[in-house]
Amino acid sequence: xxxxxxxxxQLATNKLFCACPSELSESxxxxxxxxxxxxxxxxHQIDPAAAFQAARGLTYAYEAVTTSCLVDLDEEPPHPLNxxxxxxxxxxxxxxxxxxxxxxxxxxxxxxxGSNTAGFQRTALVAVDGFVEVAGRRYSTPTICLEEDAAxxxxxxxxxxxxxxDRLGIPLIEIATGPEIRSGAEAREVAxxxxxxxxxxxxxxxxxxxxxxxxxxxxxxGARVEIKGVQELRLLHRYAEIEEERQKVLLGVQGTLRxxxxxxxxxxxMDVSDALRPVASGPMGEALxxxxxxxxxxxxxxxxxxxxxxxxxxxxxxxLADSARAAGLRGLFHSDEVPAQGVDASCASTLRARLxxxxxxxxxxxxxxxxxxxxxxxxxxxxxxxxxxEGIPSETRDPLPDxxxxxxxxxxxxDRMYPETDVPxxxxxxxxxxxxxxxxxxxxxxxxxxxxxxxxxxxxxxxxMQRSGDLELFETxxxxxxxAGSVSRLLTQDLPAVRExxxxxxxxxxxxxxxxxxxxxxxxxFSKEGLPPVLLALSRGAVSVEEAIQxxxxxxxxxxxxxxxxxxxxxxxxAMIDERGPAAFSxxxxxLMRAVRGRRDxxxxxxxxxxxxxxxxxxxxxx
Numbered sequence: 372x373x374x375x376x377x378x379x380x381q382l383a384t385n386k387l388f389c390a391c392p393s394e395l396s397e398s399x400x401x402x403x404x405x406x407x408x409x410x411x412x413x414x415h416q417i418d419p420a421a422a423f424q425a426a427r428g429l430t431y432a433y434e435a436v437t438t439s440c441l442v443d444l445d446e447e448p449p450h451p452l453n454x455x456x457x458x459x460x461x462x463x464x465x466x467x468x469x470x471x472x473x474x475x476x477x478x479x480x481x482x483x484x485g486s487n488t489a490g491f492q493r494t495a496l497v498a499v500d501g502f503v504e505v506a507g508r509r510y511s512t513p514t515i516c517l518e519e520d521a522a523x524x525x526x527x528x529x530x531x532x533x534x535x536x537d538r539l540g541i542p543l544i545e546i547a548t549g550p551e552i553r554s555g556a557e558a559r560e561v562a563x564x565x566x567x568x569x570x571x572x573x574x575x576x577x578x579x580x581x582x583x584x585x586x587x588x589x590x591x592x593g594a595r596v597e598i599k600g601v602q603e604l605r606l607l608h609r610y611a612e613i614e615e616e617r618q619k620v621l622l623g624v625q626g627t628l629r630x631x632x633x634x635x636x637x638x639x640x641m642d643v644s645d646a647l648r649p650v651a652s653g654p655m656g657e658a659l660x661x662x663x664x665x666x667x668x669x670x671x672x673x674x675x676x677x678x679x680x681x682x683x684x685x686x687x688x689x690x691l692a693d694s695a696r697a698a699g700l701r702g703l704f705h706s707d708e709v710p711a712q713g714v715d716a717s718c719a720s721t722l723r724a725r726l727x728x729x730x731x732x733x734x735x736x737x738x739x740x741x742x743x744x745x746x747x748x749x750x751x752x753x754x755x756x757x758x759x760x761e762g763i764p765s766e767t768r769d770p771l772p773d774x775x776x777x778x779x780x781x782x783x784x785x786d787r788m789y790p791e792t793d794v795p796x797x798x799x800x801x802x803x804x805x806x807x808x809x810x811x812x813x814x815x816x817x818x819x820x821x822x823x824x825x826x827x828x829x830x831x832x833x834x835x836m837q838r839s840g841d842l843e844l845f846e847t848x849x850x851x852x853x854x855a856g857s858v859s860r861l862l863t864q865d866l867p868a869v870r871e872x873x874x875x876x877x878x879x880x881x882x883x884x885x886x887x888x889x890x891x892x893x894x895x896x897f898s899k900e901g902l903p904p905v906l907l908a909l910s911r912g913a914v915s916v917e918e919a920i921q922x923x924x925x926x927x928x929x930x931x932x933x934x935x936x937x938x939x940x941x942x943x944x945x946a947m948i949d950e951r952g953p954a955a956f957s958x959x960x961x962x963l964m965r966a967v968r969g970r971r972d973x974x975x976x977x978x979x980x981x982x983x984x985x986x987x988x989x990x991x992x993x994x
Contacts, residue, residue, distance in 0.1 A: 372615045374552040376562055377585035379520075379543045380569045381576040384456045386540035387519045388449035388493065388794070389442040393541040393576065395523070396436040403433045403444060404531075407483040407490045411786070418787035420767065423780045424484045426747070427699060431485035434525065434535040443536040445489040448793045452477060452495070452517075456542035457797065459574045460497045460517040462807050463544055466568050466814070467512050469501025471804060475517075477794040481787035484780070485532045486521035487539065493791055494518035494545070503548075505557075505564045511549035518543050529699075541576070544569065550587065555608030555615075558586060562607055563838040567815035570840055577840065586610055593618040594763040598776045604838075609774030613685070617776075620685040621763050624676050628760050631731065633672030635757040638726070640749045643667040643736070646721050653712025654702030654738035663740030668749055669726040670756050673733035677707040684775075687759055691735060693778035694755040700748035702738025818842065826855035835863050847882055853889040857899065861885065865902045873910040884909065887916045897925040900964065900973055933975065936966055937983035948984070956980065 386393055406429070409421035433444070441447035457475065464471050479491040486492075494516055501512040520541040526533030546565055552558045562584050569575050569582070579602060586598040588611055596618070598610050644664045650656045655665050670677075677688035688705050695703045704712055709719045714736070726734055735752055739745035758764045767783070768776035813821075819833050822842070826833075826849065836842045841862045848858045866880060888905060891897065897905060897920055904923035905916065913919035940963055941948065948955045960980055967976055 372553065372588065372590050372611070373550045374555075374558050374589075374611055375550040375587045376546075376548045376552065376558060376565070377587070378546045378548075378562060378565045378569075379583045379585070380546075380566075381520060381581045382456050382459050382542040382544065383574050383576045384453055384459070384542055386442075387453050387456055387517070387542040388451075388540060389440050390450070391438050391440050391443065391540065394438060394537065396438055396535075396537045398437045399434045399535070400437055400439070401435040403435065403488075405431050405433065405488065407431065407485065409483050410481065410490075412481060413789040414786050416786040418481055418783050419781040420783035421481045421483050421787055424482075428530070429485065430531045432526070432531055432533045433488055433522065434533065436535065436537045439536045443488065443539050449493065449791075452794055452797060453542060455574075456517060457497070458803075458807060459542075459572055460515060460544050461799065461804065462572050462574075462811065463546070463569065464498030464501060464515050465804070465808060465811060466571070467498075467501035467503055467515065467546070469498035469512060469515055471498045471799050472496060473799055475797040475799060477791040477796075479789050479791045480518075481789075482521070485534055486524070488522070488536070491787075492519060492521065493794070503561065503564055503568070505560050510551050510561055512546055513549055514545075514547045516545040516547075518545055550589070552611075555611030558611050559604065559607045562604055564815065566604070566840070567837050570843070571812040571815055571818070573812065586614075588614040588618075590615055590618040590622070592622050592762075594765045595782070596763070596765065597767045597782060598770050599767050599779065601770045603770075603772075606770075606774050610770055610776060613774050614768075614776065616683060617685040618763055620680060620683050621687065621690070621759065623680065624687050624759055625762055627676060628672060631672045633760060635760060636668070636670050636753055638669045638671070640666045640668045640737075640745075641726060643722055643725060646725060647714070647718065647736075650713035650718070653704070653714075655704060655736060656713050658702060658738035658740040661740050662742075663738065664742050664745075666737040666739050666745050666749060667722060667726055668735045668737070668752060669728050670733040670735060671728065672731055673756065673759075674731045675707060675733075676759075677705045677733055690759070690778065691752045691755055694751040695737065695748040697778055697780065698747040698751040700737060700739070700745055702740075703748070703752070704736040704738075706733045706735075822846070828855055828859055832859055832863065839863075839867075844882055844885070848886060848889060851886055853886075853893065857889060857892065860899070861889065861902060865906055868903060869906040869910050872907065879909055880906070884916075888919075891916050891920065896920055897923075898967075898973065898975075900967075901925045930975075933967065933979045934982070937963060937976075937979040938986070940966070940980070941983040956984070959984075 385391060409417050409425040411417055442449055461471055475495050475497055477493055477495045480494050482492045483490050496514060497517050498515040499513060501515060502509050503512060520538050520543050522534035522536055522539040525535045548561060552561060566582060584601045584607060586601055587595055589595045596614060598614060601607055601610055642664055644659060647655050647659060647665045658665060677686060679686040688707060692703045706719055710716060722734055728734060737745040737748055765782040767779045769779045770776050815837055819830060819837060822833050823830050836845050845858055845862055849855050892899060901923060905919045908919035908922040913922050940959060944959060960977060963976055963980055
């Protein structure tokens with residue numbers, strides 16, 4: 372496997388070609404509807420990805436917000452490129468040892484999926500030929516670009532997509548690596564190091580969606596596939612691993628098809644609605660019940676190849692379904708799924724006879740509603756079946772939450788690029804670069820070494836906080852007088868655990884709120900074992916730390932109460948203590964910790980239990 376990354380980071384400046392703030396908003400003030408078409412780039416050729424999107428014939432509804440302007444709506448020419456954003460991009464170029472260009476030229480990149488009101492994205496090459504070092508290995512960064520972010524998708528219907536203009540135009544730095552990454556784990560490490568460098572500038576936006584990775588993967592005998600817009604860095608290695616597995620499965624399918632000497636499918640689709648009238652469930656039954664049709668397409672030689680091979684979750688059948696979905700049809704069923712969705716072996720036999728298929732042949736069913744809506748999907752599935760014989764197609768895929776991906780559109784090429792004539796070229800002077808060199812931020816590895824030296828924490832723990840983007844917050848909280856151990860545990864263990872349980876409550880944990888939580892911990896209002904329930908209560912709406920402590924049931928337990936609880940536990944478990952001896956301490960400690968529930972520190976609980984055990988009467992009798 373070979374992989375490369377394109378890291379896209381939003382910048383904390385105003386938008387790239389206007390003075391609007393780079394902020395997301397829910398205050399919609401107007402909706403504008405448009406349709407987009409593909410045009411030729413500088414080479415006068417139509418880009419295949421643009422042609423695919425334009426052929427869908429969709430309408431796009433754009434929601435303007437209180438911070439939107441005429442540039443966002445493409446009703447006014449772009450303003451000059453944001454100089455602050457360009458300085459951040461040049462700073463990153465210097466941190467990556469890249470060569471800044473003498474002059475920055477803004478280009479238009481045709482994009483007609485609706486994410487840009489103009490039908491193109493503005494992008495500018497800033498520097499070339501850089502590199503980043505990770506774990507002693509050098510990875511090239513051939514290009515560093517500055518571009519505008521796309522509009523934010525907010526809705527989807529049959530023939531219309533909804534976008535909000537708040538994100539459109541936010542500056543993005545795009546850093547592309549060479550195809551030198553050899554595993555999913557390496558991809559994640561490189562992305563983490565690039566993220567740390569970006570955060571070191573102090574000029575990047577934070578939060579979900581503010582940094583996204585495009586992952587390019589190819590395998591030996593396969594093709595380059597781009598998984599676009601990965602937001603969960605912790606899943607990056609999974610996307611790489613599953614894509615590698617997907618390509619291996621498809622190469623196996625190709626080998627079998629060639630062994631069978633299968634030819635590209637040429638048969639015409641057939642209306643088989645009458646044969647499926649008895650089907651009452653699934654997408655076929657639903658389409659027929661609503662005055663739709665079922666269309667069948669034969670795939671000679673494909674029998675048994677549409678399902679997953681043993682030990683794998685990847686399959687060609689899913690590829691066909693994804694192609695149909697991208698063409699606008701969601702109801703698809705194939706013969707390797709029989710019996711399912713109301714189609715049994717008898718029904719499948721009837722369909723095979725109708726289509727003139729033999730035992731090595733497969734078929735695909737399309738649930739068509741309204742009538743005529745399956746035409747593009749049939750063509751897309753026929754094309755994908757032909758590609759299965761030829762090999763693995765180069766394509767763009769969308770990431771899914773489980774680490775898988777699905778087909779989105781063909782892979783774009785250079786035919787979509789042409790010059791932006793509304794923005795003048797920007798010279799990059801030696802004086803400007805000298806000013807930026809004089810104020811470069813400290814490199815992540817030097818920051819890690821300093822913090823390890825000053826706090827005594829382990830290097831991997833500090834690296835973990837840097838990967839998650841919490842290192843600046845760590846230094847702030849330690850600077851406010853909290854111990855490095857308590858702060859690091861809070862940021863690396865307790866907060867991530869609470870965020871897993873209540874993802875929507877993460878935004879409540881500001882630096883000032885965490886300072887208050889740690890202040891109450893330091894003064895003994897609760898023990899460190901009580902941190903998770905306090906944070907959980909805050910994430911679920913507690914308006915203050917004091918209220919969170921009450922909700923968590925962590926009213927302070929006195930030393931006398933702790934001793935009484937320990938003595939009571941020992942008294943109730945004399946038989947076990949006599950039987951197990953010193954080995955009884957561990958289960959008793961667990962029981963006492965559950966009874967204390969974070970109201971006293973674990974060390975104090977252990978001391979109370981040892982005291983209670985040492986005070987118990989000695990057993991009587993024996994030899």
